[in-house]
Amino acid sequence: MTATTTGTEGAPRTYEVRTYGCQMNVHDSERIAGLLESAGYVRAPEGEIADVIVFNTCAVRENADNRLYGNLGHLRPIKMARKGMQIAVGGCLAQKDRSEIIRRAPWVDVVFGTHNIGSLPALLERARVAQEAQVEIKEALETFPSTLPTKRESVYAAWVAISVGCNNTCTFCIVPSLRGKERDRRPGDILSEIRALVAEGVIEVTLLGQNVNTYGVEFGDRQAFSKLLRACGEIEGLERVRFTSPHPAAFTDDVIAAMAETPNVMPSLHMPLQSGSDRILRAMRRSYRAERFLGILERVRAAIPDAAISTDIIVGFPGETEEDFQRTCEVVREARFAHAFTFQYSIRPGTPAAAMENQVPKEVVQDRYDRLIALQEQISWEENKAQVGRTVEVLIAEGEGRKDDRTQRISGRAADYRLVHVAPVDARPGDMVTAEVTYAAPHHLVADKVLAVRRTRAGDAWEARQGTARWREVVNLGMPTIGRPPAPASAPACPSGH
Structure with missing residues (x-):
């Protein structure tokens, strides 16, 4: 065992990965854990401070930087009192803030970006030997992340990345500048990974991409995603296939047909709406309109009657009027989402929307958010009540x-x-x-x-x-739960008129 991974008493050095953000980050954390274990580290026992703590950060969630620096501040006295302890910061916020992290938290040992996860073990060793912080941010992907070792949290359900990056230019989103342009894996590599997972006991996979249904754009096959879904249907032992998240502008009928005709593709769909107002969708640079969005849902339900459809909605985008908000409410009523992840717009430095005029006052955003939540809560409840007896x-x-x-x-x-x-x-x-x-x-x-x-x-x-151990809590492989309030006590507060 090398000096890198050996503690002061000869025991293996321990690690902990703290994850913030989306499913892509959760899967990246599985790779970070796999890399560290391949280098000889072991996961820290529950409740113990690890020798190496890695923050895998998000730049999309509100107050992401405050949350990171608050946690780093809490760890500072612990690190000062613990010889050899190291702290690393990676992920989207690291890609964005770079050396700013070391300036604000000089006790951090390593900063690495979204494109060079594989460098982490070497950076930790360099920081240890040089006794100074190592900051390494790559502007382009070095190695497709799925080739890296992976320590999966679940043995029965697994993430499988089919692409990384995004070619869209939504004005509220900083992800394309942090994750880069879309890069697609070859279908054979994806299917080989899935077969290997199934051989290890996995019976459910979730295909991941920033825009999962644009898969194939890099090698020029517009039906690559529907073909991939059908190919998953031929893998013996694979009982459930899911995917997230598609983009409405690229959601085509061949994908709907593949979902309906492939028995192990599950009748669930997460389709981000963001806004029901065409004017706001244009300002967001979302290349679809409400009518097209509702048309997709109609065709999905015609082909898959029992499909449960969820969505993402942003309330209070710059320039949003009460009329725009009411249009979102109308689309929500018509769409009948099983559930929705609703977010209050907040400024993300570096995005076009951050510089837009007519930022909506916080109290107005909060009021609209509360009304929309109440409406969707009532719909979700009604849709779930229809399941009783099934x-x-x-x-x-x-x-x-x-x-x-x-x-x-x-x-x-x-x-x-x-x-x-x-x-x-x-x-x-x-x-x-x-x-x-x-x-x-x-x-x-x-x-x-x-x-x-x-x-x-x-x-x-x-x-x-x-073995005979009790169940333990692990990373939840579900969708984010941000914005979920308590059950409503009364009828929706969002009015039916304008």
């Missing part, structure tokens, strides 16, 4: 049901991605439970009438990893 097959998960210990239930996701809490049965994470839905809340279902339990290879793999 039979669902639930892939049992760990970390999904935060109250499971208290309620003596187990939890997981139905085929349409609804969260379901199931009456206690002898099922492991990775197993499938068929049950009848007996109760509905806005953001979850309860299925107390269990009809069958199917033990799976994935459950066997989970058991093999855990």
Whole structure:
């Protein structure tokens, strides 16, 4: 064992990865963990301070920098008192702020960007030997991240990146400047990775891309994504396929047909709306309009009647009027989303929207946000109530049901991605439970009438990893939960008129 990974008493050095942001960041953190373990580090036991703490940051979430620097400040006295401890900062905020991080937090040892994750172990060693901070930010991707070692949090469900980067120029988004232009993996490489995962016990994969349905643009095949979905349908042992996030402007009928005709592609779709106002969509530089968006949903539901559709919405974009907001409410009523992730617009330095006139006052944004949340809560509740009495097959998960210990239930996701809490049965994470839905809340279902339990290879793999250990909380592989409020106590507050 090298000096890099050996502690003061000869024990392996420990690490912890703290992740902020989107699913792409969660998957990048699995790669960071894989790289560190390949270099000889071991994950720090729960509750212990690690020898190396890595922050994988996000530049999109509100107050992302304040959150990072607050955490770094908390660690400063700990690091000063702990010989050999190292702190590294990577991800989108590192790509954006670069040496600013060292200026504001000079006790940080390593800063690395989104394009050179693979450099982390070497940078940690250089910082240790040189006794000074190492900042390395690459402007272009060095190695496709999926070629790096990966320490996956789940043995039954896995992220699979099919592309990185983004070719769009949305005025509110800084991601293209941090992740670069879209780069696509070859289909054979993707399918090989999925087959290898299935051989290890995985039964569900989620295909990841900044704009997942533009996959193929780099090698000139406009139907590459639908072909990839159909190819996933031919992989024996792969029970569930999901993908996130598509872009409405590039969402084509061949993808809808592939979803409908490929049995293991799940009847769930996350389709970001952002705004229901065509005027605001133009200002956002979103190359579709509300009518096209609703048309996509109509065609999806015609082909897949039980599809559950979710979305993202930004409230209070610069220049948004009450009339624009009401148009968003109208689209939400017509779309009947199963759930929506709603965000209050806030300025992101470096984006075109940050310099726009007519920034909406905070109190107005908050009022609209509250009204839209109340409307969507009511719709989500109504849509979930329609599930009562239906039979669902639930892939049992760990970390999904935060109250499971208290309620003596187990939890997981139905085929349409609804969260379901199931009456206690002898099922492991990775197993499938068929049950009848007996109760509905806005953001979850309860299925107390269990009809069958199917033990799976994935459950066997989970058991093999855990041995006889109790379930432990891991990274939630679901969508972000930012913006989810309590259940509504009354009717929607968003008026039906203008």
